[in-house]
């Protein structure tokens with residue numbers, strides 16, 4: 548855990564242009580696709596943070612070449628995957644869910660483990676699916692060992708992906724390399740974060756893989772090669788939201804350059820969310836510019852599709868002038884931490900009024916006081932504390948280092964945002 552971090556308060560409306568590092572979700576998909584492709588490829592502007600460095604390290608351990616380019620790019624040279632190897636998943640859902648289906652293509656043993664908190668994240672569905680498809684893997688959670696046989700027959704598998712869209716994405720990413728391809732059928736409560744599956748499908752198609760997603764809850768990947776192609780990684784739109792929130796809560800103006808005109812990133816939904824809370828949001832070739840209102844409005848929102856935005860929306864909600872209800876995110880209890888419980892505990896710990904519901908939380912604005920905001924090793928809990936600290940003096944985030952999961956230098960970016968570096 549890093550030393551306690553006193554969140555800086557804003558002494559007026561925040562005005563800044565904030566370049567945001569690359570998307571975690573795109574970078575880790577591109578790394579996996581490049582690793583199992585038929586030719587070398589370059590990732591331009593990839594995210595280099597804990598989650599993606601762990602993915603790169605894991606692929607290197609499996610025999611893939613991942614070399615640093617002078618401009619921050621990554622050159623990936625595919626190779627037949629092979630064990631014995633150890634994979635440290637850290638706390639990264641994308642590593643723990645995307646790599647085991649790829650490791651089933653390897654020869655030899657691959658040991659997976661991660662942070663203590665990672666050992667309670669839902670994994671059984673992926674491992675059960677791999678077993679059903681013919682893989683030799685024990686267990687239902689980290690740590691586990693997969694004994695690679697150099698490939699899988701593939702076929703059809705039915706899973707319950709209501710706890711994470713990553714179960715589907717992980718299987719699809721490697722499915723074209725299984726002998727008869729792969730059909731994943733979801734059966735259960737609705738799949739969350741569906742745009743992240745759309746991102747997987749779009750990137751597979753860009754890599755020349757035929758994917759049929761025309762039937763709801765069924766995805767079919769044809770067997771065949773994955774084309775080695777270069778990837779240009781977009782800025783991480785979900786990671787942009789704390790910086791945009793700084794303008795929202797101080798009546799300021801923040802621009803994030805390079806915001807894509809069209810994207811599969813669920814973070815793009817932030818444009819509409821901020822607008823509903825009273826902000827003026829403008830997308831132009833210069834990027835996305837957000838102007839904060841005099842008073843933020845509370846909202847009633849279903850965040851099932853963009854559930855990773857919940858901590859930012861909750862932080863905005865405590866500073867709004869009316870109640871907010873967040874629905875549709877029961878599964879975020881299995882994110883880096885139980886985010887529903889964590890948000891409610893930390894908001895109430897500062898004197899706020901938040902309540903858990905079965906599938907989200909309700910926040911009623913109340914005067915807040917300073918105090919310790921616990922991050923629970925969760926990058927988005929930490930950035931939520933930073934947002935509140937802009938307005939509430941004396942907020943101290945206990946583990947700002949948790950932000951390195953997806954942002955290399957959040958404290959530095961935050962200081963630049965406020966002009967206090």
Ligand SMILES: O=C(O)C1=C[C@@H](OP(=O)(O)O)[C@@H](O)[C@H](O)C1
Nearest residue numbers: 572711712713739740743854855
């Ligand atoms: O595939 C991805 O890159 C992600 C999918 C989502 O996971 P869940 O479906 O578990 O919410 C999202 O919350 C996570 O941050 C990234």
Ligand SMILES: C=C(OP(=O)(O)O)C(=O)O
Nearest residue numbers: 638639640641855882883
């Ligand atoms: C849920 C998240 O991460 P992960 O990829 O580890 O699931 C997140 O970044 O909000």
